[in-house]
Structures are given as structure tokens and as C-alpha cells.
Amino acid sequence: MNEDKAPFVPYVNLHSDGSMEDAKPARVVSSCRLDIYTFPFDVQECTLTFSAFITVGTELKVFPSSTDEEITKVSKDVMTTLGEWELLDITSEKISHQHESEGHLIDELAFHIRVRRRSTLYVVNLLIPSCFLITVDLFSFLLPPQSVDRSSFKMTLILGYTVFLLIMNDLLPITGNTIPLINVFFCLCLALMVASLLETVLITNLLLGSKNLRPVPRWVRALVLRTLGGLVGLPWRDNKEADTRASPVSEQRRADGAPEEEKGPVVEDNALQELRSLGADLKVIRLQVEQQLGVSQSSEEWIQCCPQKIKSSVVLFIFISLFMHGSCNSIMPNCSRPDSLALLEALRPVFNLSSIRPVVNISTPTHVSIDFILVNILGVDEKAQILTTYIFQYLMWRNEFVSWNPTECGTKWLTVPRKLLWIPDVVINEFMERNLAQKPAYTYLSHNGTVFDAQPVRVVSSCRLDTYAFPFDIQNCTLTFNSYLHHTSAMQLGQIFTTEKILEFSRGMIKTKGEWELLGIAASINRLPSSASVGEHYDELRFFISLRRRSTLYVVNLLIPSCFLITVDLFSFLLPPQSVDRSSFKMTLILGYTVFLLIMNDLLPITGNTIPLINVFLSVCLALMVASLLETVLITNLLQGSSRQSQLPGWLRLIVINMLGRLVLLPPKSTQAVVQNPFTLEDMEAVSGRAGVGGALRKEGVVQQELRRLGEDLRVIRLRLEQEVAGGQSSEEWVQVGFIVDRLLFAIYIIFISASFLTISLIWVNS
Incomplete structure (x- = not known):
């Protein structure tokens, strides 16, 4: 496939019996x-x-x-x-x-x-480190998610594994037809790590936000809690006590054997009224604490759900075309005897005419038939817009100076050195470099003057590449054969075979399965006006070669990791921003994705006219990650500092809360409190003023006075707790704005990822 760069040996051994011995080194690129x-x-x-x-x-x-x-x-x-x-x-x-x-x-x-x-190098540098990292990810399941930020640990581990794979990418084989088993192993390891990270995000969301979820559906409880829970050794036991939780007073009364209700009229004294008031405040405090801590049957059930190489036929077929008879005058050599030495001696006058075009009449054009067989596609350079191929080039023309009698001379054809004959100046217009392939020293000369010349050519040609659909692109390159100097009055071009035969021969010759696949070959013969001579034309034989890229390498090394990382960023929206530092998680993910793009940059095409679609996809993925990080910073600021914000503007309330909120299924909340205070301010003032009424205090017992003081303290605690938990109306609206923006970006993420995955799959299948 390339030039022999080994030292040249100019000598051979010649023995007395006529045998010859030739030995030389060869650097073979095959x-x-x-x-x-x-x-x-x-x-x-x-x-x-x-x-x-x-x-x-x-x-x-x-x-x-x-x-x-x-x-x-x-x-x-x-x-x-x-x-x-x-x-x-x-x-x-x-x-x-x-x-x-x-x-x-x-x-x-x-x-x-x-x-x-x-294989030692690859085992030590690839397989063992991968096994180490996947083992670390296995043991990370021992970290308790309720007290340790396991998601950040796993995100850092995935970042390290991704950087490891990218740095070691040069050690991995690159093919376009089959996927090595080791690549499948690495992809599965990365997929398992991503799946475990997504599971950690989900369980963190349930642990910290299950209190806001609806009760677990029955089918989920039966399938996950009972079936899968028993399968993994975590059976679910119904906590009936949470549903039938009684007040401490009732429990004490049952312990004492007292009846739940008393029949008949009940005379309530002042001590009993104070106890009931105190019990009402305690119930409000209990409900608020339970809502804050998330202690509920639904929350416990949701949490329980998730801990889980010319061919002979070609040569002979071409060689048949040597037997073509012409009607022009020629030099008829006379052979003294029927052997090749006599024929060679008779052809010496012809060899002395090798510097001129072999026609008797100078006005007669020489018809040159051209064909080629594509042996291999060595590569395509998108940056330099160059196609490198290895072809067998065939030329056939008639030398009118040659004609002999096969019976008299003993043969129909003869192999002669190429330098002894006139060779047409056929060039490939798109040629960009020197032909590095080995050149044969001989050509075939037939008895009727037909010359058949064949040589391998390593073609480095320019090609206009369209990489918009990279890596699912189909490229159309051209090889244009024409005479460098002769016009149509001197040389006319034609074909030996049909394009169907050329395509069949080429597919039979291409034995390797590299990045590119040959789709088709077409040809056209054009007669164009000459720019150097007025009124003259020249022939041009143009072959159109259609190639399709095998995209498996790029799908495995570019698209799948990008889809993994963007999916991780999507699931990070399930992390509750009020309890988990989601911004650090997203910043680590952006860092990993940036490093991935920088290392994979050599795989991406670079062109000056159009931007490949994959570049747009990767850029949009990065832009979405940055937007989600900025949104996380915003919502964190609103959650932590909403109490210091001014009142929400009316236009912002109308656009965000009333319109976008309903669009993302987060309608405005009612301003009415969930639990009403059964006591009014007048009651509290009356209670607080009781200490100044000395006469009434002297009329009541010591027990009643202590109960009143206890009730006052509990009311103050309740008011402070309500202010801490609920906040003001302005604070709630700012927090609602943050959650609506978070939900809106989450919906945009889902639409983009679904459309991208569907588009990539359809393009891949159609290609």
C-alpha cells in the first residue's frame, strides 16, 4: 500500500548454469x-x-x-x-x-x-484499572444516602472513569464494522456507573422529598414493597400504628382503664378548658413538626421502594482486450526465426521512436482506453479535504509502428520495458502528492500494436467533503483522468469496462473492513474547450466514487457518552435543592463533559462552510448544562434568601406564577393557612393580662394558674414555629417562582433529549 523505503541493493548473483539469485530487503506496508x-x-x-x-x-x-x-x-x-x-x-x-x-x-x-x-500492556493499563473503578462503585452502595452525599461521590467517580477512558483511547482498536469485546465491556461499566448514579439521585429525592408525594399506589406497594422487597431481603411491614396514632391523653386513659367517652352531661371546669386549649396547640405543633420531618406512612413507603489485496480473472479479462486489430499502416518487423530474441531485434527501430506519438499520420488521434480498480480506501482527511486510495490503473492504446506475424515470430505478445515505448501523459487532476506505490517495469505489446499498461497508484486526491451529517455521512469524490497536454485531435479517451464491472471488481478486491465502505462508482466522458488553445478541445474521463462512513466508532466514543452525561444532568433535577448542594453536582458534571469534548476533539470534523450536526448537538448539550447550573444557583438563592427579598412584582406574578405555573402543572397556592389558629389575638391578650387581675387569680387554684402559664409559652412557641416554617407571603411567592423555573427547564430538557435521541436513531437506521 505504500512506498518501499528499505535500502536498495543494485546487484544480483549470476551462476554458471544460468540461474540467478536476487536478495533484497523490503519494508512492506500491506x-x-x-x-x-x-x-x-x-x-x-x-x-x-x-x-x-x-x-x-x-x-x-x-x-x-x-x-x-x-x-x-x-x-x-x-x-x-x-x-x-x-x-x-x-x-x-x-x-x-x-x-x-x-x-x-x-x-x-x-x-x-x-x-x-x-496482551500484558492492555491488561495492566486497561482492564485492571477498569475493574478497580467498577469495584469502588460497587462498594459505594455501602454509603448511607440519608447522611452522606453519595451522588457527588458517584459523579466524581464517573468523571474519573471517563477521563481514564479518554486518555487510554489510543490503546483501543478502531474499526468501522465490528465492535471489540473490550469496548462493550467499557461501555457496560460506564452504563452501570451512570445507572447507579441515577438510582442514587432518585433515592435521595425520595428520602428528602417523599413527604410532598402522594400516597404510594397499591400496584407499586404490591410489586415493589412486597414482591421485590422480599426478593432482595427487605420485606415490608405495615406500620398500622402511624395510621391509628392516638393522642397521649387517650393512650393514658386507655392505660388507666378509663372509657373513651363519658355518657351523660359533662361539667367542664376551668382546668379542663385550659387542658383542651393546650392540647389544640400541641396538635398544631405536632402536625407542623411531622410535616417538617416527613414522618408519614406515604413517605416511609416511597423510601422503602427505592433502596433497591489483482485477481487472476481480472488480469485475464483485461488481457483479452489486447487482441484488437487495426487498419493503419505500420512497421512490419521480419523475424529471422520464431523466438523472442529475433522479435526483440526486429523491434529495435520501433523502440527508437518512443519519444513521439505512435501514429503514421500525425492527424490521426490515438485512442486511449482507461480504467481502474479500487483496491483499498486508506483514509479521508476532513480537515485537509483529502481522500487517499490505492488503485490499479489500466491504460490501453494502439502503437501503429508495431505489427508482426505471430506464426513467423512465434508469439502473439511480448513484455517489453516501459521506457522503450511511448506512454500517454494521462494524469489524475485531483492528485495532490507523489505516487508512492511501486511501479512495474514492463508493459504488454501485442502483435497488432495494442499496448496494455498496468500499474498500482497510491492516489492522494482532493475531495470536497460534506460533513453535515457526520458520522452518518456519504461522501462523493471524483477521479478525473485526462491528457495533460494533448487535445482531442491528438488523443481521445474511452473506457475498457462498464462501471458495473469496475464496481464488481473493486468490491472483490477490497478485503479490509476499515472506516469507509464503497457504495457505487459512476463515470462520464466529457469534451471540454481548451483554455490554452482557441478552437481546441480535450477529453476528460471522470469517475464518481461514492463512499459511506461506518459510524460505529463515533456512536460508541462520542454519542453514547454524551447521551449518558446529558441524561445524568436531566436526573439531577430530582435532587431537592433545599437539602442537597445540587450546584456542586452540576459543576462536576460540566467539568467532566468539557474534558470529554476537549479530548474527543480530534474525532470531530473541521470544515469551513458548514457546521456538522454533531457539533451543534454537543454545543447545545453543553449550553443546557450551563443553563441548568445557572438555574440551580438562582433557585438556591431564592430558597435561602427569599425572606430578605422585596415583594414579588405583579407582572412577574402574572407571567410566572399564574401562566407558566399552570403550564408546568404548578398552579398558585392558596394564601390561606393550612392550620388555623383556634385562638385570636384578643384571647392571647386576655390570657397575658390575667396576671394583672389579682382578684381572679386569688379565686382560682394553683393548678389552673400553672396551666395558663404553660399555654402562653406553647402559643408563643407555635407562632415562632409557624413563622419559621411557612414564612411570609412574599417569601412563598419567590420560592414558587424558583420551583416553576426549575420545572420549566426540566420540561425543556426532556423535549430536547427525546427529540435528539429520536433524530440520532432515525439517521443511524436510515444510513
Whole structure:
């Protein structure tokens, strides 16, 4: 696939019997179909196929000079390095096959090389650290969520694991067709970590906010509390005492054997009235404390729910086209005997004319037929807009100076050095670099003057790439063949095969499964006016190559982690901001996502005209994360400092509370207190003034005086508690604004994530 950069050896050994021995080093860059499903414990088998590039098997045969065991032993002995790969064995295979219709022989010798990867590096640097981190995440379940911020711990762990995978990404194999098993392992580890984090967010929400939830539905109680709870060893026991909780006075009366009700008229004295007033205040205090602490049957049930490589047929097919007869005058060489030496001597006058176009009449154009076979797609550089391919280029034209009698000269064709013949100046317009492929030294010359030239070409061509739908994009690149100097009056272009045959041959030649897949090949021949000569035209043969990117690598390394992180940020809205520092959680998540984007930047395409859709998606994800962080800071400020805020403006109350609140299912709350104070201010003033009425105090007993004093203290405690828990009307409205904004951003998040996931899935399926 590339230039041989090994030192050149200019000599060969020539023996007395005519045998020759040639030895030279070669640096081989070859294509090989790799199966890395079991990476890093994989064994690969690659093939080096030796054959003549243009000479058929009736003229040249190849054989192995040593046995497979000798080749393997010598190779292992000279390999002094201990690198990543270990040589297992080398086997050879002699391949001789014939063309089905013509019977021409193709002779090849294939050496199969089996190598095994040394896996210690990958086990130590990849697998063991991953196992360590997933074990840490396992033990994090031992942290009590009710007293430790387990979500921040898990978020930091996911951040560390993501950075670890991104730094170690160069060690992982990159393929476009199959996913290595180790990549699946890493994705599952990350998915488990994300799932455990989401579970922690959910249980934290239930532990701290279950008091505001409705009672647990019966099907949830039966499925989760009873079935799953018994399965994981956490059976649920009904707490009937919470439903039938009686007042301390009633319990004491039952303990004393007193009846619940007394029949007949009851005469209430002043001490009994004070006790009832005191009991009413105690009930209000108890309800407020229970609401503040979340002690309820529904809360307990919700909390309980969640602790849980040319082919022979191609060569022969091309070679058939050599037998084409022309009607032009030519130089007829006379062979003194029917052998190749006599023919070569007779053709020397023709070889002396290699510097001019081979036509008898200068006004006769030379018809050059062009074709190619796409052997491999080496890569696409989106930044430089360059396509690198490896092709076999075929040219065929007629040399009118050549014609001989096959019977007299003993052969129909002859292989001659390329430098002895005129070669058309056919170039590829999109060529951007020097051809680094090895060039064969010979061409075929037929008895009727037809010349067949074939050579491999490593094409580095410019291509206008459209990466808007990256990584689900299809690229259309062009290879334009034309004469660099000759006009149509001197050279005219045509094709050897149809585009269907070219596509079939190309798909048969491409053995590797890299990032790009060949979809189709089309061709067109155009005659265009020359810009250098007025009235002249030139022919242009243009091939359109359609390629499709295999997107698995980018889905696994870019889209799935991004979806994981944005989902985590979505579920972070379940963390109650009044009890958990949600802003620190979101800041850690933004830090991890930013590091992820910076390290994955080399995978993203860079173009000057359009912005790829994936870049927009990643930018919007980051923008939503930042917006959610700012919203969290705002709502935290409102929750902690709403008591110091001025009264909510009317227009803000109308837009946010009355309109947006109903839109997000958070309607305005009633201004009426939940529990009314059964006593008025006049009653309290009367009670507080009783100490000044000496005559009445002297008429009542000591017990009644103590009860009154106790009642006054309890009323003051109740008023202070109501002010702490409920706050003022302005404070409640500001807090309501914060919750409405939080719910609105949560709904926007859900709409964006659903639309993004659906769009990505549809584009992936359609591509």
C-alpha cells in the first residue's frame, strides 16, 4: 500500500548454469483484514501474495524456495525484538488457476503469517484499572444516602472513569464494522456507573422529598414493597400504628382503664378548658413538626421502594482486450526465426521512436482506453479535504509502428520495458502528492500494436467533503483522468469496462473492513474547450466514487457518552435543592463533559462552510448544562434568601406564577393557612393580662394558674414555629417562582433529549 523505503541493493548473483539469485530487503506496508473482536487476546492472520503484476502464468511461474518450517524458524531467529506482536508460524500456498473461458494460467504464491498480540500492556493499563473503578462503585452502595452525599461521590467517580477512558483511547482498536469485546465491556461499566448514579439521585429525592408525594399506589406497594422487597431481603411491614396514632391523653386513659367517652352531661371546669386549649396547640405543633420531618406512612413507603489485496480473472479479462486489430499502416518487423530474441531485434527501430506519438499520420488521434480498480480506501482527511486510495490503473492504446506475424515470430505478445515505448501523459487532476506505490517495469505489446499498461497508484486526491451529517455521512469524490497536454485531435479517451464491472471488481478486491465502505462508482466522458488553445478541445474521463462512513466508532466514543452525561444532568433535577448542594453536582458534571469534548476533539470534523450536526448537538448539550447550573444557583438563592427579598412584582406574578405555573402543572397556592389558629389575638391578650387581675387569680387554684402559664409559652412557641416554617407571603411567592423555573427547564430538557435521541436513531437506521 505504500512506498518501499528499505535500502536498495543494485546487484544480483549470476551462476554458471544460468540461474540467478536476487536478495533484497523490503519494508512492506500491506493491507490485512483484522478481526479484533477478542482484543487484546487476538490472533491475526495476514497474507503476502507474490505474483507477476502483468505477466501471465504461461510465461512466469512462482514456487517456494524453502519449506514452511524453515521459513518460520529463520524468521523467528532473526527477530531480535520483543514488541507487541509474536510470530506464531508462516505457511505457504501455491495458487494456480485458469480463466474459465480463455484458459490463461495465473500463478501466485501466498504466504500466510499468523501473529499473536502480547496482551500484558492492555491488561495492566486497561482492564485492571477498569475493574478497580467498577469495584469502588460497587462498594459505594455501602454509603448511607440519608447522611452522606453519595451522588457527588458517584459523579466524581464517573468523571474519573471517563477521563481514564479518554486518555487510554489510543490503546483501543478502531474499526468501522465490528465492535471489540473490550469496548462493550467499557461501555457496560460506564452504563452501570451512570445507572447507579441515577438510582442514587432518585433515592435521595425520595428520602428528602417523599413527604410532598402522594400516597404510594397499591400496584407499586404490591410489586415493589412486597414482591421485590422480599426478593432482595427487605420485606415490608405495615406500620398500622402511624395510621391509628392516638393522642397521649387517650393512650393514658386507655392505660388507666378509663372509657373513651363519658355518657351523660359533662361539667367542664376551668382546668379542663385550659387542658383542651393546650392540647389544640400541641396538635398544631405536632402536625407542623411531622410535616417538617416527613414522618408519614406515604413517605416511609416511597423510601422503602427505592433502596433497591489483482485477481487472476481480472488480469485475464483485461488481457483479452489486447487482441484488437487495426487498419493503419505500420512497421512490419521480419523475424529471422520464431523466438523472442529475433522479435526483440526486429523491434529495435520501433523502440527508437518512443519519444513521439505512435501514429503514421500525425492527424490521426490515438485512442486511449482507461480504467481502474479500487483496491483499498486508506483514509479521508476532513480537515485537509483529502481522500487517499490505492488503485490499479489500466491504460490501453494502439502503437501503429508495431505489427508482426505471430506464426513467423512465434508469439502473439511480448513484455517489453516501459521506457522503450511511448506512454500517454494521462494524469489524475485531483492528485495532490507523489505516487508512492511501486511501479512495474514492463508493459504488454501485442502483435497488432495494442499496448496494455498496468500499474498500482497510491492516489492522494482532493475531495470536497460534506460533513453535515457526520458520522452518518456519504461522501462523493471524483477521479478525473485526462491528457495533460494533448487535445482531442491528438488523443481521445474511452473506457475498457462498464462501471458495473469496475464496481464488481473493486468490491472483490477490497478485503479490509476499515472506516469507509464503497457504495457505487459512476463515470462520464466529457469534451471540454481548451483554455490554452482557441478552437481546441480535450477529453476528460471522470469517475464518481461514492463512499459511506461506518459510524460505529463515533456512536460508541462520542454519542453514547454524551447521551449518558446529558441524561445524568436531566436526573439531577430530582435532587431537592433545599437539602442537597445540587450546584456542586452540576459543576462536576460540566467539568467532566468539557474534558470529554476537549479530548474527543480530534474525532470531530473541521470544515469551513458548514457546521456538522454533531457539533451543534454537543454545543447545545453543553449550553443546557450551563443553563441548568445557572438555574440551580438562582433557585438556591431564592430558597435561602427569599425572606430578605422585596415583594414579588405583579407582572412577574402574572407571567410566572399564574401562566407558566399552570403550564408546568404548578398552579398558585392558596394564601390561606393550612392550620388555623383556634385562638385570636384578643384571647392571647386576655390570657397575658390575667396576671394583672389579682382578684381572679386569688379565686382560682394553683393548678389552673400553672396551666395558663404553660399555654402562653406553647402559643408563643407555635407562632415562632409557624413563622419559621411557612414564612411570609412574599417569601412563598419567590420560592414558587424558583420551583416553576426549575420545572420549566426540566420540561425543556426532556423535549430536547427525546427529540435528539429520536433524530440520532432515525439517521443511524436510515444510513
